[in-house]
Amino acid sequence: MRLYPFILILASAMLFACSAPRTQNPPSAVLEVAGVLREDTLWQGEVLMLDDVLVPRGRTLTILPGTRIRVQSAGSTKLEPLFLSTATELLVRGEIYVAGTSEQPVRFSPVAEDEGSLEEPVWGGIILDGALSAHFQHLDLEKGEICLQSLDTSMQARHLRLFDCRYGLILQGEGFAELEDLQVEAGEVGLLLWEQAQMNLLGGRFTGQAEEAIHLGSHEVHIQNVLIRGTALGVVADPRKVDLSGLIFEDNGRNIYPRGAGAP
Amino acid sequence: MRFILIALLLGLPASALALVYQGEQTLYEDTLWQGEVLIDGILTVAPHVRLEIRPGTRVSFTRIDSDGDGIGESELYIQGIFSARGTLDAPIVFGSAARNPAPGDWGAINMMASTEDGLMEHCIVEYGYRGFHAHFAGATIRSSLFRRNYQALQFQDSRLRLEELEIRDNHNALQFRDSEVSISGALIQDNLWAVRALYSSLEMENVLLAGNRFNGLNLRESFLLARNSRIENNRRGLYLQQSEAEIKGTLIRGNLEHGILLENSIIFSELSSISDNGRSGVKWIDSHGSFRQSVFEDNGEYALFNDGPTKADVRNNWWGTTVPERIDAMILDAADRPGRAGVDYSSFLLEPPFSNTMTQTETELP
Structure with a gap:
């Protein structure tokens, strides 16, 4: 079965989480985090990201089911050499395992959301920058500038849900993304592929993007059983190179924009 | 000022002689560098003191990471006058002393409320956290290469003239x-x-x-x-x-x-x-x-x-x-x-x- 390797990796990560020395918050306390992880780290329960967090090479961040991570806004005015977004971000150059379940997903959302004053995305999202390993299961990301971006990283994600992100998911550079049941709701753009990025997208749903749901360009991808509904523009792709038969379109302003195939 | 001629003590050839600054030190007199210089800590140039670096000099920084954040801490902290003028054939190099260097091995060339505007010409700055950093300072940097730093150049409340630079792979x-x-x-x-x-x-x-x-x-x-x-x-x-x-x-x-x-x-x-x-x-x-x-x-x-x-x-x-x-x-x-x-x-x-x-x-x- 295709899912077995993924489950095995997550199970191994959780086993490792129970056995290796690491930073760990008591389940009942709110863990406040910021800065560079200096050891392998486990998050569970309530976590407050006060500022940028870096998982450097040689370190692993594991997040257990049901963990709720609230992210403090930073006003988008930071100029930090070590980090990439001007907003608060989780930057991964080492390894990350997110082990949510259908009953207990892991959720990232901005603090401002709790205060009822959120109008625009106020955190930078998760950035994978040449990360050594990235596995996500039942992960919800909300209201980020770019909720998840993968730069030169191979990643696996099952049941990844992105809500109200300006950009949902960006795949850029060398790396292969195995995506299963990707759901992107609202925001400006759902999914963008740039440079040499490759992707399998098996099952998913894109709804309500203000611009395009998926921007593929000329990338060769495998897409199966993905619904695009209620977006301004369904998919931007070169239909001569990309098989779009796995896409289902409903009620979009326009379904396909034939990038690279001449004028619309 | 305290310096150690390590190479001499080790009996190495003249070409390996290095001027070494260890720990936290301050230059209180005008100083001229040429050849090899090793900064193993934080070296401050006091206000009104001039540090001049001759063409072909290599300034290396030891990787010190006392807080385990992955960022090197050795740096040059300039409150005085800074002039590093290499030539096309003999550039001045600011880099890592590590055998296998990596971005962030050392802190920065820091200009902090410096006495006069700094000058860098025909320099190569590599493997720093902030290659060049200025705060309440001014500088002209020309004909220089910044590469493989976390942050090649960063300024706050400063005036900078940058001419003929190459800034790549940072x-x-x-x-x-x-x-x-x-x-x-x-x-x-x-x-x-x-x-x-x-x-x-x-x-x-x-x-x-x-x-x-x-x-x-x-x-x-x-x-x-x-x-x-x-x-x-x-x-x-x-x-x-x-x-x-x-x-x-x-x-x-x-x-x-x-x-x-x-x-x-x-x-x-x-x-x-x-x-x-x-x-x-x-x-x-x-x-x-x-x-x-x-x-x-x-x-x-x-x-x-x-x-x-x-x-x-x-x-x-x-x-x-x-x-x-x-x-x-x-x-x-x-x-x-x-x-x-x-x-x-x-x-x-x-x-x-x-x-x-x-x-x-x-x-x-x-």
Whole structure:
């Protein structure tokens, strides 16, 4: 079965989480985090990201089911050499395992959301920058500038849900993304592929993007059983190179924009 | 001042002799460096004291990471006068002492409220956390290479003249806030971020920003004057947030996303080319200004996308066609989506105002 390797990796990560020395918050306390992880780290329960967090090479961040991570806004005015977004971000150059379940997903959302004053995305999202390993299961990301971006990283994600992100998911550079049941709701753009990025997208749903749901360009991808509904523009792709038969379109302003195939 | 001739003690040949500064030390007298210098800690140049570095000198920094954050802490902290003038044949190198160097091995060349403006010429700065960092200071840096740093150059409350620089393969190239910066002749290429400015003014001429994997040029609450430059093959080309820009003779092309993204900004652009950008040539949100005598060709979904309530003035430009319906199809505005303002593309040109492969003035780059 295709899912077995993924489950095995997550199970191994959780086993490792129970056995290796690491930073760990008591389940009942709110863990406040910021800065560079200096050891392998486990998050569970309530976590407050006060500022940028870096998982450097040689370190692993594991997040257990049901963990709720609230992210403090930073006003988008930071100029930090070590980090990439001007907003608060989780930057991964080492390894990350997110082990949510259908009953207990892991959720990232901005603090401002709790205060009822959120109008625009106020955190930078998760950035994978040449990360050594990235596995996500039942992960919800909300209201980020770019909720998840993968730069030169191979990643696996099952049941990844992105809500109200300006950009949902960006795949850029060398790396292969195995995506299963990707759901992107609202925001400006759902999914963008740039440079040499490759992707399998098996099952998913894109709804309500203000611009395009998926921007593929000329990338060769495998897409199966993905619904695009209620977006301004369904998919931007070169239909001569990309098989779009796995896409289902409903009620979009326009379904396909034939990038690279001449004028619309 | 305390220094140790380690190499002499170890009986190494004369070429291996190194002037070594260990721990926290301060120069209280004018000092001249040549040959090999090793900084194994933090070396401060006291106010009014001059540090001069001769051509061919190599200044190496030991990797010290006392807090385990992965960032080296050895650095040069200049409150006095700093002059590092190499030559084309004998540049001055500021780098890591590690056998296998990596970005962030050492802290920075820090200029902090320095007595006089600093000068760097024909220098190579590599493997630093912040290669060059200025705070309440001024400096001229010319004919130098910054590579493989986390942050090549960073300034706050400073005045910088950058001439004929090459800034490549860093995580971030150039970031500054509350500063006045001029760049004439620079290649800023293959970094993650290229230029990011906050509450600052930037004048640039003959600058190539290319292949940077995030934004090429991002200004927030800042002012930009750009001449004869090229912004190409970045993720976004030019991104203005609550900023003002005057652009002339500049190519903005081949960027993966938007060539220009305007958010609550003002732009006056002429004799420029915005072409072959991935999603749109210009995305215009709540902005003002105009484009004149410019070229919009072969941009992805749209040449211009007005996503706000202010009308976009893009008269007198070349759109790659003289058929109004085709121009209209390249523009997304109120006619396509209710709630947006319109785009005035009237008086469109009947032929390109200049060669599409080059802007009005031949761009000269280092």
